[in-house]
Amino acid sequence: MRETISPELEFQSVKKRFGATTAVAEVTKTIARGEFVALVGTSGSGKSTLLKMINRLVEPSSGDILFEGENVTQLPLAQLRRRIGYVFQGIGLFPHMTIGENIALGPRLAGESMGEDKIGEMLELVDLSPDMRKRMPPELSGGQRQRVGVARALATNPQLLLMDEPFGALDPITRDALGDRVRSLHDELGITTIMVTHDMAEALLLADRVLVMQAGRIEADCAPRELLHGAGGDFAQELVAVPRAQSERLAELKQ
Amino acid sequence: MSAFFTALGGLGDELAAHVLLSASAIGLGLAIALPLAIWASRSEHVARLTLGFASLVQTIPALALLALFFPVLLSLRAVFGPGLPTLGFLPALLALTLYALLPILRNAVTAQTNLDPGVLEAADGMGMSGWQKLRLVEIPLTAPYVMAGLRTASVWTIGAATLSTTIGQKSLGDPIFAGLQTQNWVLVLAGCFGSAALALVADGLLALIERGFDRRNRVMWLGGMAAVLLGVAAAVVAHFGIGLGHNDEKRVVIGAKSYSEQYILARLMGQQLEKAGFKVSYREGLGSAVVHSAVTTNAIDVYVDYTGTLWTNQLKRKRNPGRDAMYRQIVNWEHDTTGTEVLGKLGFENAYAFAMRTDQAKRMGVRSLADLTRVAPRLTLGADIEFFERPEWFAVRNAYDLRFARKRSFTTTFMYDALQSVEANVIAAYTSDGRIAADHLRVLSDPKNAFPSYDAIILLSPKASRNAKIVAALKPLLGKIDVEKMRKANYSVDRETDKRTPAQAAKTLAKEIGL
Numbered sequence: 194m195r196e197t198i199s200p201e202l203e204f205q206s207v208k209k210r211f212g213a214t215t216a217v218a219e220v221t222k223t224i225a226r227g228e229f230v231a232l233v234g235t236s237g238s239g240k241s242t243l244l245k246m247i248n249r250l251v252e253p254s255s256g257d258i259l260f261e262g263e264n265v266t267q268l269p270l271a272q273l274r275r276r277i278g279y280v281f282q283g284i285g286l287f288p289h290m291t292i293g294e295n296i297a298l299g300p301r302l303a304g305e306s307m308g309e310d311k312i313g314e315m316l317e318l319v320d321l322s323p324d325m326r327k328r329m330p331p332e333l334s335g336g337q338r339q340r341v342g343v344a345r346a347l348a349t350n351p352q353l354l355l356m357d358e359p360f361g362a363l364d365p366i367t368r369d370a371l372g373d374r375v376r377s378l379h380d381e382l383g384i385t386t387i388m389v390t391h392d393m394a395e396a397l398l399l400a401d402r403v404l405v406m407q408a409g410r411i412e413a414d415c416a417p418r419e420l421l422h423g424a425g426g427d428f429a430q431e432l433v434a435v436p437r438a439q440s441e442r443l444a445e446l447k448q
Numbered sequence: 449m450s451a452f453f454t455a456l457g458g459l460g461d462e463l464a465a466h467v468l469l470s471a472s473a474i475g476l477g478l479a480i481a482l483p484l485a486i487w488a489s490r491s492e493h494v495a496r497l498t499l500g501f502a503s504l505v506q507t508i509p510a511l512a513l514l515a516l517f518f519p520v521l522l523s524l525r526a527v528f529g530p531g532l533p534t535l536g537f538l539p540a541l542l543a544l545t546l547y548a549l550l551p552i553l554r555n556a557v558t559a560q561t562n563l564d565p566g567v568l569e570a571a572d573g574m575g576m577s578g579w580q581k582l583r584l585v586e587i588p589l590t591a592p593y594v595m596a597g598l599r600t601a602s603v604w605t606i607g608a609a610t611l612s613t614t615i616g617q618k619s620l621g622d623p624i625f626a627g628l629q630t631q632n633w634v635l636v637l638a639g640c641f642g643s644a645a646l647a648l649v650a651d652g653l654l655a656l657i658e659r660g661f662d663r664r665n666r667v668m669w670l671g672g673m674a675a676v677l678l679g680v681a682a683a684v685v686a687h688f689g690i691g692l693g694h695n696d697e698k699r700v701v702i703g704a705k706s707y708s709e710q711y712i713l714a715r716l717m718g719q720q721l722e723k724a725g726f727k728v729s730y731r732e733g734l735g736s737a738v739v740h741s742a743v744t745t746n747a748i749d750v751y752v753d754y755t756g757t758l759w760t761n762q763l764k765r766k767r768n769p770g771r772d773a774m775y776r777q778i779v780n781w782e783h784d785t786t787g788t789e790v791l792g793k794l795g796f797e798n799a800y801a802f803a804m805r806t807d808q809a810k811r812m813g814v815r816s817l818a819d820l821t822r823v824a825p826r827l828t829l830g831a832d833i834e835f836f837e838r839p840e841w842f843a844v845r846n847a848y849d850l851r852f853a854r855k856r857s858f859t860t861t862f863m864y865d866a867l868q869s870v871e872a873n874v875i876a877a878y879t880s881d882g883r884i885a886a887d888h889l890r891v892l893s894d895p896k897n898a899f900p901s902y903d904a905i906i907l908l909s910p911k912a913s914r915n916a917k918i919v920a921a922l923k924p925l926l927g928k929i930d931v932e933k934m935r936k937a938n939y940s941v942d943r944e945t946d947k948r949t950p951a952q953a954a955k956t957l958a959k960e961i962g963l
Contacts, residue, residue: 248573250572250573271575271576271577272575273575274572274573274574274575275574275575279570279573279574281566281569281570281573283564283565283566283570284566285564285566285567285568285569285570285571285573286567287567287570287571287584287585287589288564288567288589289588289589289664298574298584299574299575302574302575302580342570345574
């Protein structure tokens with residue numbers, strides 16, 4: 194167990210079934226405030242379902258999830274979701290609103306208006322020019338759009354940032370740069386981040402803690418360094434073997 | 449050309465009524481379709497059900513849908529009382545509203561289902577309530593598609609509204625139907641032009657609003673909306689402004705079926721009633737079945753019908769008891785069962801009679817229906833749209849064992865033309881039709897009296913029959929119009945050149961019978 198100050202999030206025997214199939218089978222875990230956690234697994238391992246149960250885009254079949262000690266099902270939905278930033282592969286910028294309006298929408302829903310300066314600051318946080326706020330989403334590249342997606346998710350000052358395959362559709366260079374940017378924002382803002390990814394390399398490079406999921410269960414819960422030293426069991430090591438083999442081959446090529 | 453513009457200029461009332469009817473139907477359709485579309489977007493079951501229903505409605509021909517609301521509303525009088533209108537604006541509005549539903553609903557539902565799922569997930573992930581999601585995301589993103597559906601609905605509705613003439617609602621269909629029946633092509637063209645222009649203008653303005661939404665140009669869409677509202681407001685003022693100061697208690701509504709003789713007689717009665725100080729309005733182009741129900745339910749006050757028609761359609765009798773017995777039984781039947789009063793006979797008969805071109809008849813040696821039996825298998829019989837479903841046809845077919853090679857239905861106007869162009873060899877003509885004499889047709893005799901008699905009679909609604917002034921104003925017409933006078937009047941309206949309007953023909957006829 195890592196050193197924790199207080200638990201940000203607690204999963205207590207959380208299960209999710211869709212009809213006859215079990216997506217998440219009895220997960221019990223605690224995530225501490227300030228951690229950057231990667232949820233890694235193959236398709237269908239239940240990692241996205243587990244993530245979406247936190248902000249109740251999916252309701253658990255049984256078990257409880259506590260967010261800062263409060264059961265998420267007891268909190269008003271709108272209030273819960275405004276305290277949790279959400280970034281996902283589909284991005285979902287509203288195509289009929291300017292970039293600025295997209296970013297300011299979260300505060301607006303909470304009844305606060307967001308000034309031009311603040312919108313500009315949010316854009317700068319994700320390495321975009323403040324002038325971008327007047328543009329429309331279709332005019333932006335995929336990487337720029339996901340940067341706006343991150344800025345929008347952070348606009349309500351959430352304590353928790355959930356990311357579901359956030360960089361899955363981006364080109365490698367953008368993906369790398371945006372990953373680094375998100376990691377440094379995580380540190381600067383002192384938030385807790387949970388990122389779902391199927392890319393073990395990305396998880397190892399960005400996260401403090403990697404949870405490996407298989408068939409609805411958490412098979413491994415290790416720090417990246419531990420995984421690279423062979424911990425976490427066979428399945429986790431299968432996933433780690435891929436980037437390791439790649440980097441070894443690249444090293445050979447260089448010689 | 450100037451006749452066209454004169455006709456067009458005279459369509460102000462019809463245009464105002466048309467705009468009001470179409471706008472009301474589209475507005476009501478929108479008010480129903482949009483909440484339904486939202487509901488459908490939340491439930492697949494509702495989506496299937498509503499779209500299925502709207503598509504089903506669309507498969508009913510507009511003309512039939514309009515006509516179907518007459519019996520529906522009639523039966524609803526049991527619930528809403530006798531004040532519920534069964535003809536005119538209400539049934540037209542309901543039918544056209546149903547018609548407007550589909551394009552709006554389908555576009556709205558399609559737009560909803562094709563919304564980017566990522567956008568909806570983002571809306572949920574941000575913590576939007578259902579209402580916020582609808583207002584901030586779904587409505588703005590589906591608006592262009594809904595507008596496209598609205599444009600389609602508008603063009604359809606404005607076109608279909610011309611058919612509301614047949615259920616007694618004033619519209620740009622009035623000149624079209626009247627023109628078709630009296631071969632007044634200028635009138636037909638003016639009506640078509642009016643309704644087409646209206647549809648184009650409406651479509652253009654809605655396109656402007658749509659583009660305004662799309663480009664987020666407030667001036668554009670507000671301007672378009674203002675123009676639409678202004679147009680509708682102008683129609684309201686024109687429609688109701690004219691009606692101000694009219695005393696509806698003294699207004700008499702005259703019904704007419706859709707052919708020249710009926711138009712002329714309606715005007716003749718109208719002119720008599722106006723002389724007696726009544727305000728009159730006309731419900732012309734009514735279907736045979738609708739017009740009788742209309743008079744029995746006081747939807748119209750007076751119209752002219754024919755004994756043979758009532759005998760078969762209303763009394764459902766088959767045997768022909770002879771001319772006078774038939775008339776007496778009809779008078780008693782109407783009085784006892786419908787409360788409608790037969791004021792009396794006008795003096796002429798408008799019977800069905802088979803007619804042929806004289807040269808053809810001579811060549812084939814046909815003088816009577818009995819002669820026709822032998823040659824019918826080589827001939828085509830032309831008749832009006834309802835004839836082949838009528839008991840008269842079955843009676844005459846059985847009496848003379850007639851087996852024609854072909855049977856073709858025409859509107860009355862084209863039936864005579866078909867005979868001239870030999871697209872029909874025999875037609876079921878009307879004895880009071882001026883074209884029989886003008887075209888030198890041979891009318892075949894009916895030795896077995898298979899066709900019943902068709903004395904023209906004035907029918908008064910239960911309400912109108914209690915008004916002594918109405919009775920007094922119409923009584924002078926009884927027994928005054930012989931078949932020669934009627935033929936002449938009909939021909940003056942039907943002929944190709946030097947045409948008279950039904951109102952002019954009615955004035956001439958009034959003069960001839962000394963009124």
